[in-house]
Amino acid sequence: MSTNEIEHLITVLGRLPGLGPRSGRRIALALLRRRTTLLDPLRDALTAVSERVVECPLCGNLDTCTPCRLCTDERRDAGLLCVVRDVADLWALERGGEFRGRYFVLGGLLSALDGVRPEDLGFERLYARAAEETVREVILALPATVEGQTTAHVIADHLEALGRPVTSLAQGVPVGGELDYLDDGTLSAALRARRPV
Amino acid sequence: MNDLTDTGIVLAASPHGEHAALVTLFTRSTGLYTGYVPGGQSRKIRGFLQLGTFVNARWRTRIEGRMGTLELEPLPGIPSPLLADRTRLAGTASMLSLVRQFLAERDPFPGLHDATAATLENLLQARTDTMTWAADVARWECLLLAETGFGLDTHRCALTGTREELAWISPHTGRAASRAAGQPWSDRLLPLPPFLLSTTLPSSPGELLQGFRLSGHFLARIETHTASGARSPLPSARTRFLCRLSTELGAV
Numbered sequence: 001m002s003t004n005e006i007e008h009l010i011t012v013l014g015r016l017p018g019l020g021p022r023s024g025r026r027i028a029l030a031l032l033r034r035r036t037t038l039l040d041p042l043r044d045a046l047t048a049v050s051e052r053v054v055e056c057p058l059c060g061n062l063d064t065c066t067p068c069r070l071c072t073d074e075r076r077d078a079g080l081l082c083v084v085r086d087v088a089d090l091w092a093l094e095r096g097g098e099f100r101g102r103y104f105v106l107g108g109l110l111s112a113l114d115g116v117r118p119e120d121l122g123f124e125r126l127y128a129r130a131a132e133e134t135v136r137e138v139i140l141a142l143p144a145t146v147e148g149q150t151t152a153h154v155i156a157d158h159l160e161a162l163g164r165p166v167t168s169l170a171q172g173v174p175v176g177g178e179l180d181y182l183d184d185g186t187l188s189a190a191l192r193a194r195r196p197v
Numbered sequence: 198m199n200d201l202t203d204t205g206i207v208l209a210a211s212p213h214g215e216h217a218a219l220v221t222l223f224t225r226s227t228g229l230y231t232g233y234v235p236g237g238q239s240r241k242i243r244g245f246l247q248l249g250t251f252v253n254a255r256w257r258t259r260i261e262g263r264m265g266t267l268e269l270e271p272l273p274g275i276p277s278p279l280l281a282d283r284t285r286l287a288g289t290a291s292m293l294s295l296v297r298q299f300l301a302e303r304d305p306f307p308g309l310h311d312a313t314a315a316t317l318e319n320l321l322q323a324r325t326d327t328m329t330w331a332a333d334v335a336r337w338e339c340l341l342l343a344e345t346g347f348g349l350d351t352h353r354c355a356l357t358g359t360r361e362e363l364a365w366i367s368p369h370t371g372r373a374a375s376r377a378a379g380q381p382w383s384d385r386l387l388p389l390p391p392f393l394l395s396t397t398l399p400s401s402p403g404e405l406l407q408g409f410r411l412s413g414h415f416l417a418r419i420e421t422h423t424a425s426g427a428r429s430p431l432p433s434a435r436t437r438f439l440c441r442l443s444t445e446l447g448a449v
Contacts, residue, residue: 018215117433146248149280150290154437157283157444171280183244184273185280192281 006032058129060105062087070094070103077101079136081129083155085109085143093141101139104129109147110154118154126155130164140168144189199265201227201256204272206313208297210246212238220246220267221297222254225310229302232256232267245271249289249317279321284441288320288334291438295338298432299345299419309344312337331442332392332399338412339393347371347419349411351394354378364389368414387411402446409439 006028014024031039055061056068063069070076080101084090085108093099106121130138138159142148156166172190173182182190205222208229213219218237222230232254236242245252251272258265279285296313300306316337320330342348348371353360355372356379365379365386366372379386390407392399399405417431 144280146280146286146290150286150434150437153283153286153441157441183271185244189280 059090059103060087060107061090061103075100078134080139081135081137082139082141083126084141085148089141099139106142106151109142109145110151111147121151123155123158127158127162130159131162135164137165137167140166142168144169144171199256199258199261201254203227203254203256204314205230205252205254206293206310206317207246207248207250207252208293209248210234210237210243218243218246219264220269222252222267223293223296223300223310223313224254225307226305227256228304228306228310229297229300230254230256230267231302232265234267234269242269245269248293249321251314251317279323282323284327284438284445285320285330287434287438287441288331289317290434291432292317292320292334292337294432294434295341295416298429299341299416306344309340312340327442327445328398328402328405331405331446332408335405335408335412336393338409338416342412342415342419345419347415349373349415351389363394366411371415387414402443405446406439406443409442413439 009031010021010024010028012024013019013027014021016024019027031042052064053062054064054066056063056066056071058067058071061068061070065072077100080099081104082093082099082101083104083106084093085106087105090103090105093103104126106126108116108121110116110118110121129135138155140152140155142152152168156168159166170193172186172193173179179187203224203226205224207220208223209221210218213233216236216238218234219231220234220237222232224230234242234246237246246269252269253272255268256265257268292313296309300309316330316333319325319333339349349366350370350372351363351366353373354363354375355367355370356374359375359378362376363373364376365374365383366389367374368385368387373389374382374386387410388407389411390399390404391397392404393408393411399408413431413435420428
């Protein structure tokens with residue numbers, strides 16, 4: 001029979017994304033069997049993250065310094081502001097290595113049905129950031145879903161009134177994609193966005 | 198075992214656990230329905246779990262009254278929401294948020310379902326011009342009022358009984374009045390735009406927006422409540438839609 005501490009560890013591990021009670025038990029056992037190589041480094045890493053990682057007040061990214069490294073990096077183009085839904089999307093764009101501008105993390109999307117309104121998402125901070133003189137273009141890198149595009153349209157309406165150029169990511173055939181496997185919506189978006197070869 | 202097959206319109210989808218989703222549909226035979234979709238967060242399924250998508254749904258449950266499991270497949274040949282068109286997307290969101298707010302779960306509204314499907318199909322066809330589909334949406338809002346028991350009485354004038362030249366609606370009773378009989382109270386009555394009584398197009402953007410003001414007045418009077426018991430205002434999606442529509446038609 002497990003002790004309360006081990007049961008608690010299993011419960012907490014089981015709440016992590018992709019895991020359940022069974023995986024929680026497996027991980028707890030692995031940690032307890034390899035204390036020096038797994039448990040202690042994991043404890044140190046968790047403590048460090050808990051104590052040092054903060055949300056950047058400028059862009060909403062997570063980092064150990066404030067403002068974050070992306071906001072203070074002089075080599076990045078401060079004229080390009082990319083708006084993303086959450087930190088996971090920011091990391092996805094950074095993995096690509098193509099974008100060298102600055103970011104703004106919205107923290108969610110507008111949802112008429114779930115009652116998420118512009119004031120719930122801190123749009124005012126985004127508008128203030130976009131109104132800075134250094135910003136030349138705002139790129140809306142939001143999901144190609146109804147909620148993502150509704151959010152993009154609301155932001156675009158406001159920023160266009162401010163006279164800021166607003167662009168969004170293209171939609172269409174992915175690299176390596178075969179037409180036969182694409183859904184109807186993606187194919188029609190690709191046809192609408194066709195360009196000269 | 199309860200087993201139902203029907204066509205539906207996706208109203209909402211939210212993640213449930215790691216892989217599944219809870220999906221709310223507006224179906225023809227059973228009205229609003231929420232079901233558990235195994236694998237609802239997979240790439241294959243989540244692509245079409247978007248507001249306004251038309252699906253074939255098979256709902257199964259072993260015990261009556263339980264949520265049940267949904268198997269969904271998108272209906273071919275029906276356009277997906279026009280994500281790049283601001284006004285059409287806002288119109289879709291407005292209609293479906295009104296459905297979600299005003300209809301009770303598992304209460305069938307086959308007439309309203311058919312009208313919703315027809316209006317959405319028309320709205321999502323890129324070649325339909327804005328005045329045409331927006332007039333359909335205004336008529337659909339009046340139908341929503343009628344189906345929920347708050348319909349406007351536009352059969353005859355409440356004052357004279359005539360069926361000709363109906364031009365006003367009482368903001369209190371929802372009954373129509375003819376142009377001449379209602380004239381002395383015109384400052385207290387709501388204008389009834391002629392396009393709401395026929396299939397003709399509104400003569401101007403102003404007349405179209407008058408139709409939305411009329412339906413909005415009566416929709417706002419229906420009391421609906423949030424989960425916490427507070428009174429729900431009209432959905433913000435409707436306000437955004439009317440704002441977009443006014444901008445597009447140059448009526449601001």
